[in-house]
Every structure is written in C-alpha cells, then in structure tokens.
Amino acid sequence: MQQLLKRLKDIHHISEETQEHLLAAFTQVVLPKNEYLIEEGRTCRHLYFLEQGCLRGFYNLDGKEITHWFGFENDFVTSFHSFITQTPAVENIQLMEGSVLWSISKETLTKLLDEHQEVERLLRIAYEKYYIRLEGRFVNSQFRTATERYEQLLQENSQIVERVPLGYIASYLGISQETLSRVRSRL
Amino acid sequence: MQQLLKRLKDIHHISEETQEHLLAAFTQVVLPKNEYLIEEGRTCRHLYFLEQGCLRGFYNLDGKEITHWFGFENDFVTSFHSFITQTPAVENIQLMEGSVLWSISKETLTKLLDEHQEVERLLRIAYEKYYIRLEGRFVNSQFRTATERYEQLLQENSQIVERVPLGYIASYLGISQETLSRVRSRL
DNA sequence: TTCCATTTTTGACAACAGTCAAAAATCTGC
C-alpha cells in the first residue's frame, strides 16, 4: 500500500489527513492470470491501482482481438470511458499475470472528491498527465512505420517486449503478428 | 462571450460569483487567416476558447507538415503538452480562417484554480471529456483503413471536410494526399 | 476577367504490410 501512496504523492502533495482517507478508500484485490477485470458490455464501477502484475485492454474488431494498451506496476487502470461516463464498456481488461490490485469504487471516489479539495486537484493533475501521455502515443502511432514503432517500444518500454506475447504487441502496434515477427528477425 | 459561458456551464454548474470571475479572466483576441497562435519551440502560456473560425495543429516530421488536429467553434485550444508542462511546444497552431478567440493565461488560470473549487472541478471534468475523446480517436486511427477513416470523418465531422484543404485532412488521417484524393473519387 | 499561385487529380511504378497456410519452437500441466 506504500506503493500506492507514493504514486499518489508523486502526482500532487497530500496532507496527512487526506492520506488516511484516501488509503482507507482502497480495497485489495488479488486475481490469477487470465482472469478478467472488466468485460465488454458491463459498466465499470471501479478504478484500480496495479501494485504487482500486468494486464491488457482489448476489444473485438471483425472477430479479432485488438490489444490497445497494457498496464504494469504502478499504473492506474480501468476502462476510462466506461468508468467516467458509467456506460457499458466496449473493451475487456484481462490479467496477463497473477496480479495484486487496489480498487476504489466510483461512489467512494465521488465522495472523496466532494470532501477533499486536494483529491479533486490530484485527479485533475493525474488527468493532465494521462492526457499528454496519450497524445504522445497517438502522434507516434499514426505517423511512424511498423519498424520505427517497434524500435521505439524497445527503447522506451522494453518491459512490454519482455513480458508480453508477440501477438498482443503486434496489435498494440497496429500491425500483423507475422509482420512483427519479420521486423524482429531483421534487427 | 455568452458562447464561452454556455460552453463552461455545459461542462459543469458554476455559481454566479464564479461566473463573473471566470469571464473577467478571459481577453478577446482577433487574428487573421494564416496567423500563428503558437509556434514550435516557444512555450505556450495561454489557453484559448475559439468563438469563431477554425485552426489546425501541426508539426514537422522529416520536412513534412503533419496536421494532427483541427479546432472549430466552441473548442478549447492550445498546445496542451506545452501549456501543462510549461516546456517548449513541439507543434504549431495556425489559423485556417480569420478567428475570434478568448485567451486566459496560465497564471490567471492557476489563480482561479486556487480560489474557486468549482473551477478545479470544472477543469477536472473537462479533462475527463477530452481524455475519452482522444482515446476514441486513437482507437479509430490505428485500427481502421484509410477509406474507413475518411468515411467516418464524413459522417461524424463533415465540417472538417467542408472547411479544410484536402492536404491537411490527408495528414490528419495519416495518409498521403494522393491516396485521399483517390479514396474520394471512388465514393 | 485574366494571370499566377495553390490545390487537387491522375498515372506509373515500387515498397511495405496483410493474408493464408504450414512448419518450427516454446510453454504447460501431468
């Protein structure tokens, strides 16, 4: 739980009192490999902090599974669209390893936001960070070739390459598994 | 200015008092076609509300201009990365039509955030909306063909097609101008 | 209206990436 607290404090300063309330709001969840955290069609009522393990978000397109993001240690994960709008998720989130997570419900978070101005600010800053991170990924994905994207992944996110099956990485990069295999053998 | 107020109120309820402070914080800016709002390498110190007109964000990649987003009436625009982190912008923002904007500086916004909890919440909710909008665009851009992306643009954002030169749209969709021209002639 | 600059279209060709299919390698549970 110290990990979660550290991550929160890295985003924005939190008073002792708010720290206590925040930590009390999270519940530990331990799940085995391949389990689903969120399933398509169901509304996502929790936000999770991933303490240990890794997972992927994917959706179905023309019968194929498209993995569009990965989560690792110290990430906050959920289907953001579903969690924010409280509408059914279009994606699935599945554990790629047995994982330890900390969960907070939408209601509890809303309550904290009302009661602690610091939490409101913390969340605003967290969204800022997440926004510009997504923007960076978007720009890179659209305007670089498959090989360039893989090379960049190797440099900036080598743990993905080490911990994730090639097929998932291929769809994450927006290319076929065969092409990725060839790109890799060329390097 | 009523347009700006309406847009803010659509995001989240604002008290009369906060409304006054908010509106007083914005300054009108009128700029002609082709003018730059933000230039690559300079740090962006303002957030803008676009009341009338349209503009594009683009950056240079291997000597080519890549337009990666457009702004139209009622959009909040800036180089978010530069504005949030206060580091030099990697992108340019250029007016595609003569435009009327309302500008707020980073310092003024920071002050408002400190003094009005409502503004903090409004901004948090705005980021939520912008985040899930970007997420949707990301998913579509990476996993659909050029033709599909253009068809979707026609359906969901026909004003882009009507108001923006084809060359800008092509790079927005991540394809060459020639390919877009052929896609269009086939429809 | 006319001229010039800009934007869009068309053609020919090359390169990159996708698909289908099968073989090879790797991982898992017993």
Next chain:
DNA sequence: GCAGATTTTTGACTGTTGTCAAAAATGGAA
C-alpha cells in the same frame, strides 16, 4: 520428461498505399 496446446516463424502471394512527376482544376488579387 512427454504430449498437447499455444506461440512464433517462414514462405508465397496479393493488395493497398506511398512516391515522384505532371496535368488539371480551383481560387484570389489586381
């Protein structure tokens, strides 16, 4: 350690898109 399932690689072929170059169309200013 073995058998079966899963994952990765390889091969042959196809199709889409990019590039370069030139022609056609469009738009704006005088």
